[in-house]
Amino acid sequence: MELISLIATLMVATFIGFNVLYIVLGKFDKLSFSEAVFISFALGLGTISLEMLIFYLLGLTFSVPVILIPWTILVTINVYRHMKYGDGFTFSERSTIPKEKNRALSIFLTCGITLEVAYAFFRALIKPIEAYDAVAIYAIKSKIFFLAKAIPQNYFPGLVHGFPHPDYPLNIPLSETFLYLAMRNLNDQLVKLIFPLFFVGILCILYFAIRRFASRAYALLFTFLLASIPMFNAYAANAYQELPLAFYYFASAIFLFAWIKEKKDLHILGLSAVLVALAGWTKNEGMLYCVINASIVLFVSVLARKDTSWKVTIAPVMYVFIIALILAPWIWVKQRFGIVNDEINLFNLNPVYLFKQLYKMGPILYEFQKQLFGPKKWILLWPIAIYAAIFHSRKIFAPEQRYISISLILAFCGYVLFYMVSYVDVVFFTSKTWGRFMLHFLPLVVLWLAHMLKEDIKI
Amino acid sequence: MSLKMWYKDKIHRHCEGRRPEAILKILFIVWVVLWIGFLARELFVKNNIRDYKNLLTRTLEGKHSYVTGDRLYDFLTYCKTTMPENSAYNIIGMDEGALESRKAVYYLYPNVKTADPDFIIDISQYTIKRVEE
Numbered sequence: 278m279e280l281i282s283l284i285a286t287l288m289v290a291t292f293i294g295f296n297v298l299y300i301v302l303g304k305f306d307k308l309s310f311s312e313a314v315f316i317s318f319a320l321g322l323g324t325i326s327l328e329m330l331i332f333y334l335l336g337l338t339f340s341v342p343v344i345l346i347p348w349t350i351l352v353t354i355n356v357y358r359h360m361k362y363g364d365g366f367t368f369s370e371r372s373t374i375p376k377e378k379n380r381a382l383s384i385f386l387t388c389g390i391t392l393e394v395a396y397a398f399f400r401a402l403i404k405p406i407e408a409y410d411a412v413a414i415y416a417i418k419s420k421i422f423f424l425a426k427a428i429p430q431n432y433f434p435g436l437v438h439g440f441p442h443p444d445y446p447l448n449i450p451l452s453e454t455f456l457y458l459a460m461r462n463l464n465d466q467l468v469k470l471i472f473p474l475f476f477v478g479i480l481c482i483l484y485f486a487i488r489r490f491a492s493r494a495y496a497l498l499f500t501f502l503l504a505s506i507p508m509f510n511a512y513a514a515n516a517y518q519e520l521p522l523a524f525y526y527f528a529s530a531i532f533l534f535a536w537i538k539e540k541k542d543l544h545i546l547g548l549s550a551v552l553v554a555l556a557g558w559t560k561n562e563g564m565l566y567c568v569i570n571a572s573i574v575l576f577v578s579v580l581a582r583k584d585t586s587w588k589v590t591i592a593p594v595m596y597v598f599i600i601a602l603i604l605a606p607w608i609w610v611k612q613r614f615g616i617v618n619d620e621i622n623l624f625n626l627n628p629v630y631l632f633k634q635l636y637k638m639g640p641i642l643y644e645f646q647k648q649l650f651g652p653k654k655w656i657l658l659w660p661i662a663i664y665a666a667i668f669h670s671r672k673i674f675a676p677e678q679r680y681i682s683i684s685l686i687l688a689f690c691g692y693v694l695f696y697m698v699s700y701v702d703v704v705f706f707t708s709k710t711w712g713r714f715m716l717h718f719l720p721l722v723v724l725w726l727a728h729m730l731k732e733d734i735k736i
Numbered sequence: 737m738s739l740k741m742w743y744k745d746k747i748h749r750h751c752e753g754r755r756p757e758a759i760l761k762i763l764f765i766v767w768v769v770l771w772i773g774f775l776a777r778e779l780f781v782k783n784n785i786r787d788y789k790n791l792l793t794r795t796l797e798g799k800h801s802y803v804t805g806d807r808l809y810d811f812l813t814y815c816k817t818t819m820p821e822n823s824a825y826n827i828i829g830m831d832e833g834a835l836e837s838r839k840a841v842y843y844l845y846p847n848v849k850t851a852d853p854d855f856i857i858d859i860s861q862y863t864i865k866r867v868e869e
Contacts, residue, residue: 389768389771403788403791403792404787404791404799404803405796405799405803407804409835409838412835412838412839412842413838413841413842417841417845420842420845421845421846424846436848439849439850440841441838464796498764502767505771507774507775507778652774653774656771657763657766657770661760661763664759664763730756730760733756733760734757734760
């Protein structure tokens with residue numbers, strides 16, 4: 278019964294997300310149906326959890342009907358809009374790139390992906406939440422919210438300080454709370470279903486992103502490579518926030534790059550801004566990606582300054598405005614109650630302080646190379662990426678993957694900066710977090726590889 | 737010779753002399769072998785298959801007990817029934833940052849861990865004591 282309630286609630290959340298997607302995009306001709314479903318799922322959870330934070334600000338308590346009622350307004354607007362202006366739900370057409378000749382390889386890759394997906398669901402659902410951060414930081418918060426049927430009014434002023442990392446965003450804890458409310462039970466085993474769904478969502482978006490420029494077998498190959506990375510699969514099952522963050526960032530980056538191609542459709546850029554803001558609402562590291570994406574939008578707009586179109590001029594302002602609007606309630610709560618990060622102080626981002634921290638570069642790079650050459654976690658992904666970077670160095674900044682490369686370089690530099698300004702012992706911190714940080718941009722690395730090796734692999 | 741010239745001379749010439757597709761084919765085969773090897777290692781060498789087998793037949797409560805350790809979970813259940821709801825406790829006998837301590841805080845909520853407790857829980861000795869006024 279609980280499983281049925283959970284699945285039904287996830288479908289309702291996806292439907293809400295679909296409405297958010299529709300109001301932002303207006304049409305779906307740039308998306309395949311499966312992409313739309315997974316983006317709707319992530320948008321649904323992200324916006325419902327934001328709504329629950331606003332309930333706290335309004336002093337309201339949680340119940341599933343009360344949470345869902347405000348969304349009927351959006352659904353009504355969308356139904357009206359669709360009936361008046363809509364041209365039907367037309368999803369993107371099938372890729373014009375012909376199917377491959379290599380049928381056996383496609384079957385093998387499909388079987389491999391299916392096995393990894395099934396294993397991720399099995400691993401997630403065989404046991405309740407038990408991994409360290411998942412229990413200590415996130416599950417305890419969702420338990421507090423579920424038992425109180427609200428974010429208790431004494432939570433931010435006092436209660437939150439009794440648990441580690443009070444400043445961590447609440448997207449996933451509140452999403453878990455919503456699902457507990459739907460199941461009417463604190464079933465911390467079934468609630469883990471959302472994590473492999475994010476895993477499948479990333480695979481789906483990657484597949485269709487590659488399919489737009491390559492054959493089916495080629496897209497399957499890189500989807501398989503990502504799915505089979507042990508570290509990636511493990512984090513699909515342990516209720517950590519790495520894959521939800523990776524999903525939001527990856528999807529936002531895909532739409533950002535799609536906008537950069539033509540610089541016409543502000544709806545696509547708007548969707549990218551919404552998704553990257555939800556990355557910031559999922560983990561603090563998401564703020565880094567907000568900055569990276571906004572910087573790229575600004576950079577592209579400056580480069581295209583000869584283009585006098587108002588759509589290009591307004592793009593960076595719109596992008597930052599959407600991010601600020603979505604994150605405003607959370608930032609306000611943190612400011613209001615003086616909730617700060619106990620590991621990193623961004624006021625340390627000044628040249629003098631950074632110069633003094635240069636000694637940290639050794640341990641940071643040492644741990645990074647340990648990750649690069651550690652096959653147990655990543656198989657051969659990073660050696661292949663190094664191969665591609667060396668033997669195709671001219672392609673790194675070629676138009677097709679220029680902004681992917683820039684995003685990856687900025688993400689790497691951003692994490693190095695995190696380590697530099699952190700109070701935590703750098704050896705301990707890097708050994709615990711480098712691998713997890715790399716998961717955040719891993720799907721983008723695989724997409725980058727797919728672009729880089731396009732001419733080397735003829736399938 | 738400048739670094740750029742050296743790079744062009746060695747690396748690109750080296751690359752042109754090879755068939756990248758053949759190299760990538762070999763890498764893919766090695767990838768698949770490693771993938772199967774690590775999958776098998778996780779299931780059989782790390783013995784996760786035993787955990788999965790044990791977990792399959794358990795109820796949610798039984799699974800909580802299994803992943804926490806049966807003895808600790810029984811003790812925490814006992815603590816929860818012993819303490820009146822919403823009472824305060826503190827944990828001794830274990831580092832605050834230890835996973836067992838974090839799990840205790842999770843399972844014992846809505847009882848809250850504070851520095852001014854009604855109960856002292858010694859996780860290492862599996863004892864719970866009321867604090868005398």
